[in-house]
Amino acid sequence: MTVTELAAKLELRPLTPQVTPSTEQVTGGYVSDLLSDVLANAPRGGVLVTVQVHLNVIAVAVHAELAGVIFALDRVPDESVRAKAVAEGIPLYTTKESAFDVAGRLYEFGLRGPRA
Amino acid sequence: MKQFLADLHIHTALSPCAAEDMTPPAIVQAALDSGLAMIAICDHNSAGNTAATQAAAGDRLCALAGMELTTAEEVHVLGLFPDAARASAAAAEVVATLPQADAAYYERFGPQQLMGADGRVLGFERRMLAVASTFELSAAIALIHRHDGVAVAAHVNRPSFSVVSQLGMFPPDAGFDAIEVFSAPGFPSRAAEFAGHGLAVLSSSDSHFLGDVGSACSVFEMRAPTFEELRLAMRGADGRAVRCA
Numbered sequence: 083m084t085v086t087e088l089a090a091k092l093e094l095r096p097l098t099p100q101v102t103p104s105t106e107q108v109t110g111g112y113v114s115d116l117l118s119d120v121l122a123n124a125p126r127g128g129v130l131v132t133v134q135v136h137l138n139v140i141a142v143a144v145h146a147e148l149a150g151v152i153f154a155l156d157r158v159p160d161e162s163v164r165a166k167a168v169a170e171g172i173p174l175y176t177t178k179e180s181a182f183d184v185a186g187r188l189y190e191f192g193l194r195g196p197r198a
Numbered sequence: 199m200k201q202f203l204a205d206l207h208i209h210t211a212l213s214p215c216a217a218e219d220m221t222p223p224a225i226v227q228a229a230l231d232s233g234l235a236m237i238a239i240c241d242h243n244s245a246g247n248t249a250a251t252q253a254a255a256g257d258r259l260c261a262l263a264g265m266e267l268t269t270a271e272e273v274h275v276l277g278l279f280p281d282a283a284r285a286s287a288a289a290a291e292v293v294a295t296l297p298q299a300d301a302a303y304y305e306r307f308g309p310q311q312l313m314g315a316d317g318r319v320l321g322f323e324r325r326m327l328a329v330a331s332t333f334e335l336s337a338a339i340a341l342i343h344r345h346d347g348v349a350v351a352a353h354v355n356r357p358s359f360s361v362v363s364q365l366g367m368f369p370p371d372a373g374f375d376a377i378e379v380f381s382a383p384g385f386p387s388r389a390a391e392f393a394g395h396g397l398a399v400l401s402s403s404d405s406h407f408l409g410d411v412g413s414a415c416s417v418f419e420m421r422a423p424t425f426e427e428l429r430l431a432m433r434g435a436d437g438r439a440v441r442c443a
Contacts, residue, residue: 115271117366118357136271136335138365145366 083108083191085129085150085173092187094152094175097164103173108149111193113185117142124148125196131184135159140166148172154181199437202423204236205229205415206262207276207352207378207402210247213266214307214328216406221317222247222254224408229259232412235423238262240276242327243292245285246312252282253315260423265289266352268330269338274352274359276378277342280425288345295332296325303328335361339373348429349373353380353404355388368395376432378402379442381414389442398432401442415443 085103089096109127114120115134124130126147132139135157143151150173153159158176159167167174177184208225209216229237239248239261248263255261263285264278279285299310303326310323333341342349351361351374362368368377376398379387393399403414419439420427431438 116364118363121366134271134364136365136369138367138369142366 083193088129088188088191089150089173089175091191092152092177092184094177097153097158097174097176098167098172100168101171101173104149106149108193110195110198111185111188112195113181121146123196128193128196129188131181131188133157133181135163137163137166139163140170140172143167143172144170150175152177152184154179154184199419199421202235202418202420203233203412203415203443204238204400204418204423204428205232205234205403205405205412206236206238206264206278206350206400207240207266208237208405208411209241209266210239210251211308211311211313212241212244212247212323212327213406214242214310216241217408218308218311219408220406221313222251222315223317225251225411226254226259226261228408228411232415234259234412234415236260236262236418236428237411238264238276238278240264240266240278242266243268243289243296243325243331244323244327245279245282245289246323248285249282250313250315254317260425262425262428265292267292267333267338267342268359270330270332270334271364272330272359273335273361273364275335275338275342275361276350276352277345277347278350278425278428279342279345279347284345284347288341288347291341292331292333293323293325293327296327296329299324299326335365335369335372343373348375348432350376350378350400352378353402354392355379355386368392370395375429376400376440380404381442387442398434398440399442400440417441417443
């Protein structure tokens with residue numbers, strides 16, 4: 083499943099419509115708000131589910147080569163963060179669901195964490 | 199220029215996790231016994247015991263009024279202020295964002311004691327100082343600067359509540375005035391690594407117990423142990439300097 087297909091299935095609200103998401107298959111998922119943890123453990127080509135909206139989310143997403151970031155609980159990062167994501171080509175989404183429920187649905191779609 | 203030893207991160211019994219014998223007079227005595235010329239009182243999300251500690255110190259020691267603010271990202275940021283009034287004004291904005299404490303909270307986190315200069319208990323902080331404020335990092339640093347303070351990234355080398363643990367990497371444009379490393383035997387300070395950000399690097403004890411006061415400190419080369427001299431030393435102005443002891 084690509085990021086675009088996944089976003090449609092989860093009915094995520096896109097925050098960076100200017101970004102064309104990767105057409106590669108999403109490799110897995112990760113849920114964390116500690117960006118040091120994301121940096122160390124998130125799977126390359128996977129999606130991150132978080133409530134962390136600091137600008138460093140984008141830098142970490144680039145470094146960890148994430149396919150996209152899903153903000154839970156209707157969190158929306160500042161315009162400066164969204165602009166950075168557009169510049170770096172990282173698609174951002176938000177949803178009213180909690181990180182737990184988003185992760186559960188991703189799991190149902192067959193995605194797994196890095197150590198599964 | 200003269201050299202002054204400073205331990206700029208000390209909690210009082212107001213902090214939820216600090217020992218109850220961390221009273222203003224006991225902290226001042228411990229600091230004097232450790233040969234410190236300067237300390238900073240930095241309780242979690244509060245400056246409620248800073249004026250009392252300054253009164254307890256008198257002219258024997260420079261006791262700066264500070265606060266250890268917990269941002270929405272759960273990053274700890276030290277604010278050091280020119281006086282207790284400005285520290286308290288900044289802290290009032292922070293504490294207003296915290297929930298009210300209940301009986302279960304006090305049982306777990308302790309009484310959050312507000313004290314006088316003689317160490318007597320004058321009251322109890324009614325908000326949950328142990329939780330995160332709603333200030334995001336950039337807003338927290340702006341708050342500290344708005345009240346004429348300096349903002350220090352707290353214990354950046356620790357695995358929790360540090361700007362690095364929470365945000366993955368040091369944000370170079372966040373507006374910090376200095377970086378604090380936590381120092382303890384067997385704990386890597388990584389001071390040289392953090393010096394690469396072009397900011398003053400401090401070493402502090404983050405004392406929660408009397409025996410830890412002065413166990414780590416910084417050496418300030420400046421004219422006198424005052425807040426304004428400290429601010430200049432952090433910028434390296436006119437031959438002033440600061441380094442980890």
